[in-house]
Each structure stands twice: as C-alpha cells, then as structure tokens.
Amino acid sequence: MAGHNTAVNSNDVLETPVLDVEAHSLLQSISEEGGYAYVSMSTRAADGDIRAAEAAREVAWEQLHSGPWHSVLPVWRDAYSMACLHVAKFHYANGEFKEALRVLDMGLIMGGMVLRKDLESAVGKATERANAILRVSEESVNGSANAKLVTTQNAINLIETLQILPKNSLSCKHVGKRSSLSLEGFMRDYFLPGSPVLLTDSMTHWPAITKWNDLNYLKKVAGYRTVPVEVGKNYLCNDWKQEMLTFSEFLERIQSNSCDDDHIQELRNDIVTPDYCFAGGTEMKSVNAWFGPAGTVTPLHHDPHHNILAQVVGKKYVRLYPASFSEELYPHTESMHKNSSQVDLDNIDVSEFPKIQDLEFVDCILEEGQMLYIPPKWWHYVRSLTTSLSVSFWWAAPTSPASPTSSF
Structure with missing residues (x-):
C-alpha cells in the first residue's frame, strides 16, 4: 500500500x-x-x-x-x-x-x-x-482488544522446562539476587569485583512494563518500521541469515513461531536507562530491544562491555561462566567468532570438549521486571522460555577492571 x-x-x-x-x-x-x-x-x-x-x-x-x-x-x-x-x-x-x-x-x-x-x-x-x-483497521482493533504477547496461560512448568535446558541447569549456584540495590552498593559489591547480579524492583517505573505486552500498542508504535530479523537456529549455524521485515510482519511471524529474533529501537521512550549504567564514568555503547518467540537461543559467548539485560515481557533462562574459564570453554579461533564458544550447551560433545564437564557456573530464570548485570568478558548462554521482549544496555567504563576474573 x-x-x-x-x-x-x-x-x-x-x-x-x-x-x-x-x-x-x-x-x-x-x-x-x-x-x-x-x-x-x-x-x-x-x-x-x-x-x-x-x-x-x-x-x-x-x-x-x-x-x-x-x-x-x-x-x-x-x-x-x-x-x-x-x-x-x-x-x-x-x-x-x-x-x-x-x-x-x-x-x-x-x-x-x-x-x-x-x-x-x-x-x-x-x-x-x-x-x-495507515491505522490498524477498526475491525482489527476490536477483534483483538485484549491481544497479549504473553498471558498466564504461558506460565512455564519447571519440570518441562528442565527437559529443554542444558544439562544440570538450575542445579548449581544461582545468580545472587538483590532488591532495590543502591548505586553505591552495586559498584562496591558487583561492578568493581566483576560479578553478576540479578536486580529486582528497578523497572517498576518503566512505561514498557505495562505497554509492551499489548500487541495493538506495538503495532501502533512500530508497526510500519523496518527491522532486521534473525532467522535460523543461531548466528553460528550455516542456515542463519538476516531478513528485513516491517515490525507488523514480524509480529505475525512471532504469533506463528516462524522466526527467531529481532532487535527494535522504536520503543525508546518507554524505557529508562538504569542508574547502574552510570557506574565508573559511563560511555553508553548501545541500547537495543530484543524480541523473539519461545525457544530462541543465544549461544555461549562473551561481550567486551558491561551489560544490563532487562526483561520486560516473558521469561529467559541465562547461564554464566566467569572470564577465567575462557580456555575451558573452547572459543572459536577465527576472528569473527572468537568471542563465541564452540560448545553447543544444548548438545554437548564431551569427547570433543571434555574440559567443560566439571566447570562451575551460575544461572537463573530472568523474570519480567528483573535486570541481570553481566560483567565484561563473562560467558553467557540465553534461552527464551516464552515469547520474550527484553532490553540490553551496553556501556564502557574506563575505571572498571580491564578483565574481571571473579569466580562467584
């Protein structure tokens, strides 16, 4: 049209x-x-x-x-x-x-x-x-007045969830959880030592918390925008590719579970940069919203910046290994993927990657309204347990440790 x-x-x-x-x-x-x-x-x-x-x-x-x-x-x-x-x-x-x-x-x-x-x-x-x-037609609006991305019917069953997660998930140490943590406490206990933490009660003032579970709102705000969509198991697989779709087209695919993940930047006014991102002399690198169906996997990898992953809609499972375990996690040797592990946590070949068997990790289920701080160089694996909408905040801080090596 x-x-x-x-x-x-x-x-x-x-x-x-x-x-x-x-x-x-x-x-x-x-x-x-x-x-x-x-x-x-x-x-x-x-x-x-x-x-x-x-x-x-x-x-x-x-x-x-x-x-x-x-x-x-x-x-x-x-x-x-x-x-x-x-x-x-x-x-x-x-x-x-x-x-x-x-x-x-x-x-x-x-x-x-x-x-x-x-x-x-x-x-x-x-x-x-x-x-x-180009408004959504009155028939469309009236026909889906209560259209939600995730409903109470999407609640996860822990026993069934454990069957689809990597081996030993949720059986070892959980990521420490803190409620209403001050910026000073965050810097002292997690930022400077280089340790992950699950932050609660820090997103209640975000408009996104009430708006982003509404399909009609998402279509109205970003429906006509073109976004890059990742298609395939994950970026390490040969069948992975990116397509350009309007956000409305992507929403239709999400509802039919026929695509993977997408990052959108058209809902910026509904979120607030966490105070924690101002730790250490901040230089914001990127802010992205990530949207995908249940089963979307980000393979084990690490990033160079501080990262807060904020969960707005749905749930995700996250597993983390400290930077000191890099050798045991078998990073790819080619430069393009050297920050990614060769180990497929969903199907570990212990004969090829024996060192990973006895490595300690921390993990958690990231719930709606929670944030996860991931220090630089910490390896992390992420799986969406439901349709999921989350936001990642990447920032650099010159005063932070160059290579955090905390082991929990």
Missing part, C-alpha cells in the same frame, strides 16, 4: 539540514574513492530525478556488499544514507509514507553516521503521517 488518495501539502516536505550542509564535501569524498557515477546520479537526484536517486542508492548498495562489512569504506555508508534520503523525499512528497519509512529505515540500518540526524528526524515526521493514514 504505497499510494494514497490524500491531499499533499506542497510545503510539507522532509527537511535535511545536515545533508544540505554536508552534501558538497560528501560528494567530493565519494569522487576521491572513484564514485563518479554515484556523484553524477546523486546530483541529478537532488535536482528532482527519482530514477537517478534510485540508481544512486543501488550503486551505494553494491559498494556496501563488495566485501566483508568491516572493509567497507565509511564514505560509502554515508553515500547510502544520502541516497536513501533523496528517495524517501520523493515517496513522502507523493504521500507514500509507508514506503518512505521503509527507505529511511534501511538508511539507518545500513548507512553511516554523518546523516543520521536527518534520517531520524525524517523517520519521526513520516511516522506521524503514516500513523494518521
């Missing part, structure tokens, strides 16, 4: 103040990298040629896929953002707000940082117009 029989105000356009200032220098940088064809098409696009805008976007897209992602020159990511803005302007001017959003989202997902403010501003404006025209 790209076009609409609606009056379009000729003065209602997507403004791009950053692009207006940076266009000349960006095009010069692209020329210096041999992008003469792109520069020609982009110049015509700026003068109102939609075909040239689409062609410029295609040229930039090919450059983004010319080799490994880390080898792509940053200027081509900015070139892709520029082309997306040009294309989106045409769709917006024609009243094609849903299509404009799709293009802008691709610019945010695949593009560079120079034009990000323009993309985000344009997304906000296009979303307002799309929501005014």
Whole structure:
C-alpha cells in the first residue's frame, strides 16, 4: 500500500539540514574513492530525478556488499544514507509514507553516521503521517482488544522446562539476587569485583512494563518500521541469515513461531536507562530491544562491555561462566567468532570438549521486571522460555577492571 488518495501539502516536505550542509564535501569524498557515477546520479537526484536517486542508492548498495562489512569504506555508508534520503523525499512528497519509512529505515540500518540526524528526524515526521493514514483497521482493533504477547496461560512448568535446558541447569549456584540495590552498593559489591547480579524492583517505573505486552500498542508504535530479523537456529549455524521485515510482519511471524529474533529501537521512550549504567564514568555503547518467540537461543559467548539485560515481557533462562574459564570453554579461533564458544550447551560433545564437564557456573530464570548485570568478558548462554521482549544496555567504563576474573 504505497499510494494514497490524500491531499499533499506542497510545503510539507522532509527537511535535511545536515545533508544540505554536508552534501558538497560528501560528494567530493565519494569522487576521491572513484564514485563518479554515484556523484553524477546523486546530483541529478537532488535536482528532482527519482530514477537517478534510485540508481544512486543501488550503486551505494553494491559498494556496501563488495566485501566483508568491516572493509567497507565509511564514505560509502554515508553515500547510502544520502541516497536513501533523496528517495524517501520523493515517496513522502507523493504521500507514500509507508514506503518512505521503509527507505529511511534501511538508511539507518545500513548507512553511516554523518546523516543520521536527518534520517531520524525524517523517520519521526513520516511516522506521524503514516500513523494518521495507515491505522490498524477498526475491525482489527476490536477483534483483538485484549491481544497479549504473553498471558498466564504461558506460565512455564519447571519440570518441562528442565527437559529443554542444558544439562544440570538450575542445579548449581544461582545468580545472587538483590532488591532495590543502591548505586553505591552495586559498584562496591558487583561492578568493581566483576560479578553478576540479578536486580529486582528497578523497572517498576518503566512505561514498557505495562505497554509492551499489548500487541495493538506495538503495532501502533512500530508497526510500519523496518527491522532486521534473525532467522535460523543461531548466528553460528550455516542456515542463519538476516531478513528485513516491517515490525507488523514480524509480529505475525512471532504469533506463528516462524522466526527467531529481532532487535527494535522504536520503543525508546518507554524505557529508562538504569542508574547502574552510570557506574565508573559511563560511555553508553548501545541500547537495543530484543524480541523473539519461545525457544530462541543465544549461544555461549562473551561481550567486551558491561551489560544490563532487562526483561520486560516473558521469561529467559541465562547461564554464566566467569572470564577465567575462557580456555575451558573452547572459543572459536577465527576472528569473527572468537568471542563465541564452540560448545553447543544444548548438545554437548564431551569427547570433543571434555574440559567443560566439571566447570562451575551460575544461572537463573530472568523474570519480567528483573535486570541481570553481566560483567565484561563473562560467558553467557540465553534461552527464551516464552515469547520474550527484553532490553540490553551496553556501556564502557574506563575505571572498571580491564578483565574481571571473579569466580562467584
């Protein structure tokens, strides 16, 4: 549904103040990298040629896929953002707000940082117009007035849950649990020693706690947005891939259990960055919402930053091993996956990985309204026990220990 029989105000356009200032220098940088064809098409696009805008976007897209992602020159990511803005302007001017959003989202997902403010501003404006025209039909709303992601019928049975979890789950040490922990106590007892902790009573003021279990709310707020969706068992498997879907399409797949996991950033106003993330001179790295059906697994791996995993809807099982056990967890040798273990905890081959058998770990079931602090370099495995919506906060703190080695 790209076009609409609606009056379009000729003065209602997507403004791009950053692009207006940076266009000349960006095009010069692209020329210096041999992008003469792109520069020609982009110049015509700026003068109102939609075909040239689409062609410029295609040229930039090919450059983004010319080799490994880390080898792509940053200027081509900015070139892709520029082309997306040009294309989106045409769709917006024609009243094609849903299509404009799709293009802008691709610019945010695949593009560079120079034009990000323009993309985000344009997304906000296009979303307002799309929501005014492309509403969920009255029949859909009335037919699912009480549509919930997770209900009391989704309560887990512990005996059945243990049968699907890795061997010895919930039989050893549990992650320590603290209620209403002060920032000072968090720093003293967990942040500085480098130890995980389960934090309760720290999310009660989040609007997300009451809103994110409502399917109609999620469709209204983010239904038209394009998001990357992970398909396959997990990122270490050959069948793993990413697809681009609108969030409404993803919700439909979730309800049919036909996809895995997705990260969305369109619900930012419903969450609050925990005070704990300001420990140690904070530099926030990323905030992502993760959404997936029961059975979604994140394999055993570690991350370089401090991490608070906040559970908003549903339940997850989490197992953690300290950084000091890295050798016994058999990390992959290739650079792309060196932070991931070769051990499949759901099907451990003890003949190939004998050292893991006697390793101590801590684990927990992360319930709605709880946060789990995972220190840098701690290995963790995560499985969704129900449909799940959670938020991860990654931050760096220069004053924190470089390599926490606490053993519980």
